[in-house]
Amino acid sequence: MNKPRFRWHILVFLAPAVIVYTAVMIFPLFNTLRLALYSRIDQERVFVGLENFRTLFFDPIWAEQFWNALGNNFWFFVIHMLVQNPIGIALAALLSHPRLRFAALYRSAIFIPTILSFVIVGFAWKLILSPIWGIAPTMLDWVGLKSLFAPWLGKEEYALTTLALVSVWQFVGIPMMLIYAALLTIPEEILEAGEVDGITGMSAFWKIKLPLILPSIGIISILTFVGNFNAFDLIYAAQGALAGPDFSTDILGTFMYRTFFGFQLQLGDPHMGSAIAGAMFAIILIGVCIYLFGIQTRMRRYQL
């Protein structure tokens, strides 16, 4: 037998995707990690090893900003996990109810905020929450809670939570859709079998449906994690690159942007920017690994 001919067409099919992906995504990724090990001294690029990371984690000025951004980012993520995902699951549970009328209409309407850009969402909420315009106080007045109103986006202690909730408002459609899809795959027979045993309504949700959609909840959690730890746009659109008031809404994305691009009086430093990118990469990688090896493999999957 002859040796099979080299199959050129496989190469032709693969080449464009692999080249673009490697050149624009993978190579810059590693190049950024490499740049984090250099520094600019007297107009020259000098190899400094892990010096930039030492500065980032321990130098008083840098470390304060970094840990602040990291802490804020974690809080941002926690709010999403505690508010966005439960609301998404609840909405999906309602929508997946058999013979619910107008389900498609609700679904499409609730998904609308998700398709809007951060710029629109950021400014729209900034206007609505603005004390000058008075929409938020007026609405609180309707339900008799006017005294609760404060210029939330302008207060250090509330601004981050407010922005996280705005982001929740925007993205609740995604967990809703994914959970909805998962709920639809549960066979009717299982639910009927539960009914025969007297499990209906809420207890059917907790005891039958929820365990079956746990894998989807896992996927949503990791998507939320990755999305939150490279978030930037909403904070930038609503509060600017300085992530005010007094950096209280600064997260890793805005911190990296400010550092590497420079802002106002601060000069851009691509090497420190790369170091922050490296830290973000490590955090995301750890999160993904915890999910893949710690959660996904241990999760019980039921054959439906």
Add this chain to the structure above:
Amino acid sequence: MNKARHNPFNTALMHGALILYTLIALFPVFIILINSFKERRAIFREPMALPNAESFSTIGYETVMRQGDFFLYVQNSLIVTVASLFFILLFGAMAAYALSEYRFRGNMLMGLYLALGIMIPIRIGTVAILEMMVATGLVNTLWALILVYTAQGLPLAVFILSEFMRQVSDDLKNAGRIDGLSEYTIFFRLVLPLVRPAMATVAVFNMIPIWNDLWFPLILAPAEETKTLTLGSQVFIGQFVTDWNAVLSALSMAILPVLILYMIFSRQLIRGLTSGAVK
């Protein structure tokens, strides 16, 4: 029929909850849209009221038209989005076909390599991407954005499309081979038309994040002639913060194209999201 699952009280409660949340979801958009058609005093005095004959005004839109180059921004956004989608679909489908159709050494490894990018955000590499775009002179061109979005979209596209291509019948392809069709003809003529629904799903998934992205236009193409609509409205609104008519109108003009796209593609998008393509 089981009574416990069709209690009218429960049904009313469910509709109540869904209507409440729908209102929460739509209210901000609605408020922005109605106020963009009102004159300045009415915006502040009666923010919740619909524009009427007395308060109706399009002054905000006039300012936006005069000051900002919105049509250029929309055009840039369209070019970037359509071109990126084209390359994502073409290159993604080709690679997916190679991975799902042929057995060759390194097939698994190549699949894993391409899948890496699903979880790792491309933004992490921004510093080096900017450096590369500066070195190749692509900064402030739409090509910089198209390349980045293509690279960003490929991993998921390859992943989803190869799942679907495995389902295309082998008999069909082999019949083509017996008829003497080349592998390229089989791919473009026989396989691509069959995976069109999956391609639509991939397109809709990628469309919205590309259209709405602020990060890369801000960093790679901030020049006036390459601004996308998202960046353009961000800059415009930043300059006109005190002109409420202009800000509200600019927001409405940024909302409208996306809403129109959504109305056209929402069925496709929802079908894609719920078909389990991302599981």
